[in-house]
Amino acid sequence: MDPLRANINGGTEVEYFKPIKAGDTITTVAKLADVQEKKGKTGSLIILVVEVKYTNQKGELVAICRNTFIHR
Secondary structure, three states, X not given: OOOOOOEEEEEEEEEEOOOOOOOOOOEEEEEEEEEEEEXXXXXXXXXXXXXXXXXXXXXXXXXXXXXXXXXX
16 A cells, blocks of 8 residues: 555535434435546546435435545
C-alpha cells in the first residue's frame, strides 16, 4: 500500500423530510450510490458517493445523507 495515497472528504449533503423526536427509533440503510474514476494532476482519482437513508419507527423517511469520498 502506498503511504502517500489519501482519502479526502469531498463533502456531505443532508436532506431533512420530517422532524426526529426524542424516543424515535431510527433505522439506517447505506448504499454505494455512485463510483467514478477521474484523472487528476497526480494520477487517478476514485470518487465514491455513499447514500444513507434514515427512517423512523413508522417507516417514514426522515432524512437522506450523501457523503462524497475522494481516493487518490
